Amino acid sequence: MTGPVLSPGAAQLAHLLFEWLGIAIGVQLYRWQRRRAGQPAMLERGSFGVVIGCILGAAIGNKAVFWIEMPQLWAGTAVDWRVLASGQSIVGGLLGGLIGVEVAKKLTGITRSTGDQFILPLVAGTVVGRVGCFLAGLHDGTYGVATALPWGMDFGDGVPRHPTQLYDMLVVLALGAALWHWRRPLARQSGLAFKLYLSGYLLWRLLVDGIKPLPYDYGFGLSGIQLVCIVALLCYLPALIGQCRAHRLPAAS
Template identity: 90%
Template sequence: MTGPVLAPAAAQFAHLLFEWLGIAVGVQLYRWQRRQAGQPAMLERGSFGVVIGCILGAAIGNKAVFWIEMPQLWASAAVDWRLLASGQSIVGGLLGGLIGVEVAKKLTGITRSTGDQFVLPLVAGTVVGRIGCFLAGLHDGTYGNPTALPWGLDFGDGVPRHPTQLYDMLVVLALGAALWHWRRPLARHSGLAFKLYLSGYLFWRLCVDGIKPVPYDYGFGLSGIQLVCIVALALYLPGLARQLMEGRRDGAEQYSR
């Protein structure tokens, strides 16, 4: 089967268009959720700093993880500094945004969880953004390795490849659908839905990036993004496990009453 084959300029435009469309869809979905909950559409008192922290953290993480993934480009960046602004990473954006939010919450004294309402916007934004990655084909670094599977797609070089952009869309949709289905019991434990989404996506990326070309091998065939996922999961899963155990214990106490 043949996948989309666009000229470099058209591929860049498609990627940028769907990237911004994904952001716009995510923002509107976030606003809709807040209206449904009877909350202000965007900002509450004292939460502006959290939004700024999220944006700055996501922007920094986005670029940082890309450069961890592609360290061989540092030599070229020394010649042309504009290359520092190139590239991006969903994993970096998620982790950077999380760190930025937590830092901002510490500085502003906010203690409540703020992540659960971001789950569906993240799902929608990722799916729409991945359409741009898929259309960009070989001009984007998100395609998979060659495969003999019947759904392998030729993006223009005559080689059927794993359409990992489509895999990502399907897995994110499935993860989002599962969390939406269980939204009511999850809502009793603030922040749990976001923790499950982030952990699930990091684990998925650790797996699926194993069937993508490795731009720079850090050892054992692991890419930079896979290493970042391993470190992030090692740091994040203990907190998730504690919250799951607390929720299970609370549920058992309520049942015994």
Template identity: 45%
Template sequence: MMIFPVYIWLGSLRIHPHILFESLAYAIAFRLLIFRLRKDAIAPSQRSSVIVGGMIGALIGAKLLVGLEHINFILQNQQQFLLLLLQGKTVVGALLGGLIGVELTKKIIGIHQSTGDVFVYPLIVGTAIGRIGCFLTGLSDRTYGIATQLPWSIDFGDGILRHPTQLYEILFLGLLIIFLQFRSRYHYQNGDLFKFYLISYFSFRFLVDFIKPDFHPFWGLSAIQVACLLTIVYYRHTISQIFQFKT
């Protein structure tokens, strides 16, 4: 039986799993991004500006959406809400904020071509590694699922068997990489890879968040689900094009 959080020991040093795997996620994703930028057609100075714009947008988006996700704590426990706002973040908010930050930066410096494809694999790998830390952290990470009696349910420490939604996401991201590798045999337009990743991941998050014990004030949906749904609707005109294999 696992006891959460599952601390990682490096010699005599005990490291919290969230800190360890989040650090690994950033480091590995950044190294993978640098590797993929070797084939980038955009000038290094412009790419640096795009990355900085995306990082600023991601930080703002992650905090803004996590605040909306836990807005019910404003009336119940303002101190807990401020703590969640300070410490918490959400991948969906970071992706949306990063996307907006990149697009605003591109508009300012005059880039008209798509710049998102190089980020896809670093984002997938980084998210999957980060979710390992979320899983090993347990209840305090607030990424677990609702109660279930399925054979693979996990007791994160409160005596309730729950959906290990963190593991579901890792599995989904692994399958997504395999599919994208298969699809790379076909020709696609610049920017399609990022759009497909965004639509696929947001569709998964929209569905899996139904089995998370989140606050669902918006017609039975959480703030994250609303953000996912709006993004999918925004890109609806590209979905059919993305799924067409062009040889």
């Protein structure tokens, strides 16, 4: 199968367009959910700090995990700052946003869980953003390794590859659909749905990044993103397991 083959300029434009479209859709969905729940607007007291914490945390995590994934970019004397500044990581954005929100909640005295309202925006934003990754093809570092499977895609170099961008879209949609199916029982434990989403996505990335080109080997064939996923899961799973034990899921209605 033949995948998208764009020029470097067109690939960069497509990636940027769908990236910002995904962010815009995610923000609007988050606002819609808050209005539907009768909660304060994003810029009102009680919400503004959480929003700022999410944005700053996601921005920092986005870059930090990319730099962990590509430490070789810092090597040598001719560091390409444009590449360092443009690189991004969904895993980093998720974890950074989570940390930023929790810090903001501590500073503002918010004790309620706020994560569940981020699931729908994250699903939509990730799917739309991955369209840009797919269109960018070989100009983006999210494609897979060579494969003989019939759905392997040639992005212009004559090598059929795993379309891991499409895999990511399908898994995120499936994860979102499963959580939507169980939304009523999950709603009895505030924050449980988000913990399931984040843990599920981290586990998925730990697996799927094993069929992507390895930019830097941290040992045992693990990439920087896989290493971050392992550390994050070890830190996060105890809270998820504890909450799941306290909440047995009845049959969805």
